[in-house]
Amino acid sequence: MATDRGGIPPTTLQQIRDTVDIVDVVSRYVTLSKVGQNHRGLCPFHNEKTPSFNVNPGKQMFYCFGCGTGGDVFSFLMNRERFSFVEAVNELAQQAGIELPTTSIQRTSGFDRDQRKTLEHLHRLAHAWFQQNLHESTQGQGALTYLQDRGLALDTVKDFGVGYALPSWDGLLHYLCKNGAKAADLLQAGLVVAKQPSTSGESKRDGYYDRFRSRVMVPIMDLRGNVIAFGGRILEEGTPKYLNSPETPLFNKGRNLFGMDRAREAASQLNNLLIVEGYFDVMVLHQHGIRHAVAPLGTALTAEHVSLLRRFVKNVVLMFDGDAAGLGATLRTMDVFINTGVTVKVVRLPAGEDPDSYVRAHGGDQVLALQQQARPLVEFAVEQCLEGATKASVEERTRRVDDVLRILAKVSHPIEKEEYFKQVAERLGISQSLLMQRSPVLLARQVSRDSRQQSSPNLPARGRVQDQKGSREERDLVTLLIQGMIEPDQILALRPEDFLNPEYRRLVTMSLAHVNQDGVFDSEALLAEAAMNQDFSALVAQLSVSEQHFDDCRDYVKGCLNVLERRRLKTTLDELIARLRIAEREHHVEQIAEINAEIDSLREQKAGLAISPQA
Structure with a gap:
């Protein structure tokens, strides 16, 4: 997913990258030592004893081989300080003494x-x-x-x-x-x-x-x-x-959470955020050592709230009041969190209690103990729908079944969903098959709407760049390309379709868009484009800081290109042989001759290619 540039021109972003030294910025947070072409230190994003965090000053990129976090100087501040992209740009622009265009600020914030x-x-x-x-x-x-x-x-x-x-x-x-x-x-x-x-x-x-x-x-x-x-x-x-306060150019209650400025550090360390209902809940909880608590500002939680908290944590615990209003507020959050990658659990306080009164009566340790006992949001919601259902009338039990089915429609994992169906059937004495028959009839329209919502892209979770499927030659070619170590004539020989790995293929396609007719590659333009795309920034950063040494780089690249070409020729040959067998079965004499000629030509090409280079 591309990062929102906030209307800031690419030339301004590149000016900031060229002016700000990523090593200087990272050194404010990490003690770095020069190792080869990189600077290395302990990662600021996860606990480690052996340094695996690398910064490449030439490419102005960083990457941690331990946790997979990587990117450019903007990405570093976004991860370390939990800034939005525009906030990171503003911060670095001020440090560099670069004036951001007024039109960008106006487009970003809506006012001067x-x-x-x-x-x-x-x-x-x-x-x-x-x-x-x-x-x-x-x-x-x-x-x-x-x-x-x-x-x-x-x-x-x-x-x-x-x-x-x-x-x-x-x-x-x-x-x-x-x-x-x-x-x-x-x-x-x-x-x-x-x-x-x-x-x-x-x-x-x-x-x-x-x-x-x-x-x-x-x-x-x-x-x-x-x-x-x-x-x-x-x-x-x-x-x-x-x-x-009313909504103003500074303030939008659907985007801000009370106490987030104070809770962000503790929440990041715990990878957990405690959401309560009001200002006094937050303040009293912080006073008792619960420093990862925040509250919405007189409104229900919104998708923008989720986007904000997802910058800091992947786990959320809801602790609303124990009355009916608090229960309703809890259940209304389900649609907001669905398919966001955030794990949500619920603590139900005793009737008549709120977080403020509970922590004052029982202390912070007891609140933390309750948080450890929190139940998954779906489980909690189902339980609330079924509470007292066994003694209810037939009409009431039917209504509650429909409520449960609406909740379970939001569960994507089939095993988890089936287990819930089983529990509900046993609880209410209803056939599980009847529940499963009722579900699609009741929820056809809802499922259609959910499908549209699921098609909207979500921010990818930060994590290790997985080992890429594809050959060693594909990986090395892309790495050497990004590092500017492939010569122009060999760059012109690159064919995206020869790369089986889809991410490598897309990176080659992106790279070739920054190659002129003479084969000269503008690596800075690619790095700038990749930095704006969260799907690729970590991968490009990883490849940028990778250190590889070859006695003859040109010869090694030639060998890699030959391997990819031989593989492509083999695939084509296999397809031609399959067509030949069909033609032979159907006695198409002319077609047989044409296919055999193609096969002979390809075999000659394949035989003339060099053998795969050795690592």
Whole structure:
């Protein structure tokens, strides 16, 4: 799958690659030693005792032979810092002093870069004002007492940057305007609300009022730790109890998770993320040492949430409230996670408990123990549908069966699905064959929709580049090609169809697109193209850092080409011999003569080729 370039021109990306030294970037995280043409060290992406992590300065690529992670300098930051591609480009562009085109930023984020800086600045000012209100104002003392009553220690309150919005209608508005803010920017930031049009001659500033009043204010951060929004919990009577910032150019609640900036490191180490329901759940859990907890922002989990968390982990545990609403929230996540490569398990808390109350009553160790007992999401969902079903009416049992069948339609593994059918049949005293007959009738339309969803590409899981099927000659030719060690006349002799391995064949096809009529190969252009394609970046990185030595490289390449040619000729000969036998059976004299002539010609060509080179 190609990586989203965010509208950044390829020439700009190549300028960044040419300016930034991958060895310098990686050396900030890994101690490297020069070994041959590469620099080598302990891999930052998995635990190892013997260095298998290689960086090639010539190709500006890295690859770990232990875990299979590889790519260019952008890929390294994306894997190490869990940046998106655009975030990695911005980070390296700043380090290199390269100005990114404004049109790229606009296409990426939907608004001007200077305007983004303005809105970030306004959020920093608002955050400081909310914190000052909580800790230094008389009115803030009540909010601080509320937080402490909710089980939050003062250190946790300060660590999460919790604040307080005063009851006044325009306290924040006046504070920010005194610091040079424009009312229109405050409106775009979601910090103020516009009043209804009036003919009273109000000033532009008087036409707005604070969005948040008399609320405990929890800052919402992006992955870099920048405040991009706020969540407010009302202290007095009123609705809504919780109020989030509206969606703005900085903030999209369907793409952000509360606490992700803090949980990312612990989650990556554990390869596990604990998803709970609210801000206070996250803060109290972190206070008790559960530092891999996050929460959605007043919305159900979305596909974009899954894309975000998949950058950090492959395992997720859901721990929602033990009431009916929490159960419903858990079951609604199934469609979001299906076919994403993320393993999802569920912890059901006792009735009346939420993660906040449970960890305060039982401690962090007990929460971790519950997490270890988490059940797979499908198993949990089936169990909830069947709970109490044996005593239900026939109509109710039929409805529940249909609910279960809808759930099981999402299970792709046939053995797992059959086992669930068996359990449901035994539980309800229904014939398993009847369940299996009912399923396609009930779910025909749903299966069609699921099939369309499954056809959408998913990000491939990071992992070892598997040993490629195909000959040693195919592997060596592709490796030498990428490393720029094949001469122009031999490059022109490469034929993609001679490569049995589909990935090698595609790499040769991609490479030949960067070869001019004289056989000169632009390897940098290929590396840049491969770096944008997650299906090939690790493989190209692996081949780029591979070290091979031949006494006579040209002669070795010639031998490899001959092996592939002999193999192709043999395949053609086999096909001709099969056609000859058919012609002989059917007594087609002229056709027999023509085929025999072709066979003789091919045999002469094959005999004239050199024998396979020796390793």
